[in-house]
Amino acid sequence: MKIVKVEVFKFTTPKNTGENVSRGPGWPTDLPWAIYPDIIEHMKHIPNLAGGAAVVKITAENGMYGLGSTGLYRQAAEIIEDHLKPMLIGLDCEEIEYIWHLMYLSTSAWGRAGLAMQAISAVDIALWDLKGKLYNQPVYQLLGGKVRDRIKVYATGLAFEDYRDMGYKAVKIPRPYGLVDGKEGMRKTVKCIEYVKKVMGDDTEIAIDVWCAWDVEYTIKLCTMMKDLNIRWIEEPVPADDYEGYHRIKDALNSMGILVSGGEHEFTRWGTRTLIERDCVDLLQSDIWYTGGLSEIRKINALAKAKNLMLVPHCHGMPVFHFSVSSLTSPFAETLLFNQITEPSRLFLGEPKVDNGFIDVPDRPGLGYELNYDWGPCIKLSE
Ligand SMILES: [Mg+2]
Structure with a gap:
């Protein structure tokens, strides 16, 4: 089935005012560059940091289409439009493995990671969505079928009372303080974890997401202070490299x-x-929208399984849920809630709601979602 049309959309979100509007009160500002306080004000006004998304819609000759996206760095849209789109027209949309390799080789001189891989991820996700529709099957069936009925989920954010009321038993906290806050910040972090246990219960599973913002000494010292608080994991304590x-x-x-x-x-x-060979992690949290799409996370999954590691993809959304429900290495999944508890504004419509700490993956064909054109200001790059 030939690809006859590729449409690319670039979504922007409101400029970051530094008030963490989309992420709720208390979301940390101590991103890795916070060790340079003079630059913080400047960084707040770089729109990329406020998000946005690139979306691709791939239409086959029978009129069916698949949707894929990559978030945060919408400039991936230009790579799809200028480089990948001309290559995709006329290819067989079912030959996803071949198309992935072609995209990888054609961008490898300047890609292999970063924005180029995010662009490839979006196309790959769209092709899986389209293939599911062509076969009238949910994507999780194409990935091997369900290995569990429902997915246990944890909440990422700071609205602990709401998570408790929603039935969550696990939470991931964005680091409340960072290197610039020194020992006082460490003491406040301990108090924050104690508060979470008090609100959500002593048995709550707790993780802390550092987003590459600490260093070795800080991490070990703080974890020593928290060693009796039953922290399950520390996420990305240092820069990825x-x-x-x-x-x-x-x-x-x-x-x-x-x-x-x-x-x-x-x-x-x-x-x-x-990361695996150098014994860096116990738990992998690859992002399907960054790492190369569903095709690539299947390969990472095989590496994880061979090393008896868990692979719990970063972020949430339909590609994650279809993958997680069909993956033996993914006993639970993330839900990013921030402060949008009641009805989050989503780039895609049709996402399942959290039910007492669990999610049911819909059995609609493909990824089972539709693009929400009202999500934010949107530019279609061309016809
Ligand atoms: Mg993270």
Whole structure:
């Protein structure tokens, strides 16, 4: 079935005012560059940091279409429009493995990771959605079928009372304080974890997402202070390239019963293989929208399974849910709630609601979603 049309949409979200409008009160501003306080004000006004998305719609000759996206860095839209789209027209949309390899080779001189891999991810996700529709099957069936009936989910965010009321038993907290906050920040972090346990219950599973913003010494010292608080994992404690730092942290934290996760900011099987081979993590959190789409996370999944690691993809949405429900290495999944508890504004319509800490994956054909054109200001790059 030939690809006859590729449409590319670039969504923008309101400029970041520094008030964390979309993420709720208390969302940390101590991103990795916070070690340079003079630059913080400047960084707040770079629109990329406020999100946005690139979306691709791929139509086959029978009129059916698939949708794929990549978030946060909408410039991937230009790569799809200028480089991938001319190549895709006329190809057989069912030959996803061949198309992935072609996209990878054609961008490898300047790609292999970053925006180029995000563009490839969006196209790959759209092709899986389209294939599911062509076969009248949900994508999880194409991925091997369900290995569990429902997906247990954890909440990421700071609205602990709401998560408790929604039935969540697990939460991931964006680091409340960072390197610039020193020892006082460490003490406040401990108090924050104690508060979470008080609100959500002592048995609540707790993780802390550092988003690459700490270093080895800080991480080990703080985790030593928290060793009796039953933290399940620390996520991305150091920059993604710091494999040695990861390994040293994993050594120290494992002895306290704390796991280390990483991979959200890593790309493809090759980047992730380095994290695995250098014994950096217990838990992989590759992002389907960054790492190379559903095709690539299947390969990463095989690496994870061979090493007896968990692979719980970063972020949420239909591609994650279809993957997780069909993956033996993914016993649970993430739901990003921020402060949008009641009815989150989503780029795609049709996402399942959380039911007492679980999600049911819909059995509609493909990924079972539709683009929400009203999500934010949208530009269609061309006809
Ligand atoms: Mg993360």
